Amino acid sequence: MKVLVTGTGGYIGSILGPYLIEQGYEVKGLDTGFYRSGWLFNNGETIYPSYINKDLRDIDLEDLEGYDAVVHLAELSNDPLGKLNPEITYKINHKGSVRIAELCKKAGIQRFVYASSCSVYGIGTEDYKTEGSELKPQTAYAECKTRVEEDVSKLADDNFSPTFLRNATAYGASPRMRFDIVLNNLAGLAWTTGVIEMISDGMPWRPLVHIKDISKAFRCVLEAPKDAIHNEIFNVGDTEQNFRVKEIAEIVGDAFPGCKITFGDSGGDNRSYRVSFDKINNRLPGFSCDYTAQRGAQELYKIFNKIDLDAETFNGRPYTRIKQLKYLLKSNQLNEDLYWV
DSSP states (O other), rough: EEEEEEETTTTHHHHHHHHHHHTEEEEEEEEOOOOTTOOOOOOOOSOOOOOOOOGGGGOOOGGGTTEEEEEEOSSOOOOHHHHHHHHHHHIIIIIIIIHOEEEEEEHHOOOEEEEGGGGGHHHHHEEEEOTSSOOOSSSSSHHHHHHHHHHHHOHHHHHTTEEEEEEEEEEEOTOOOOOOOOOHHHHHHHHHHHHOOSSSSHHHSEEEEEHHHHHHHHHHHHHHHHHHHEEEEEEEEEEEGGEEEHHHHHHHHHHTTTTEEEOOOOSOOOOEEEEEEOHHHSSSTTTTOOOOOOHHHHHHHHHHHHHHHHHHTTTSSGSHHHHHHHHHHHSSSTTSSBBBB
């Protein structure tokens, strides 16, 4: 199978691309290169796909010719970026993603796998959110995910099968590392300072999933019978991997010897939800998570030890999305519409 992976130069994409190659796929990447200045580690063995250096808004029909499937990751990647410029976030994440799906359909590509997010659930109760639960997106990022799901699902027909993977909060080691997501951030603090000092009480719930398990979910969708994945939504993760943020801090603290943890008062973040992952584990052939948060934290400890991670690198702009984009804007490398100058 010949697969185009958009966002192949990003946090998940730099793991997914090589993983699919290892599984025997012919993979081409596409990425605009916002985060190319950040590369945390090498192992000397990984084979990375070649990629087209192009903004997703500029993709045309010719770029999509000859592919059997498209895995679409390339969007502005988290909530702070959405706050930076909500209008541009909607143009890229919503309009840009729907346009790619429309072009895929015109190009005769039968499978379109979209990286959505469990953040679409927004505010939860004690109930576990399922794929049929009411959506309450709290940010521009999550709102765009909701709109893409709604609009692209309408394109489904006998010759075009979109699938929507609502990933839990990602974590894990990647060459294009992100230290602006919860478990990775706490691990970086534990290594560089020896202290996880939380300003909140850590009571909000978050579901977690390792980026290698996310990659596995994409592969399972590509290989599944059409009737198993056609216009389906899957929460990606494991129901046992729902944690309060304070529990995530404690898991990280256990993996980093000598780390101390302190908690503050209740914070202003009202995003809190637990998610059920029964559907993907029961209905997507071949899928189950291989990683736990404990294993992921231990993995990060080993990586940080191997590369001797320092505070300057941990706090550096290449590994925090909002810092990197603000730098590219300030240095006039990107214009206000986030196009390269």
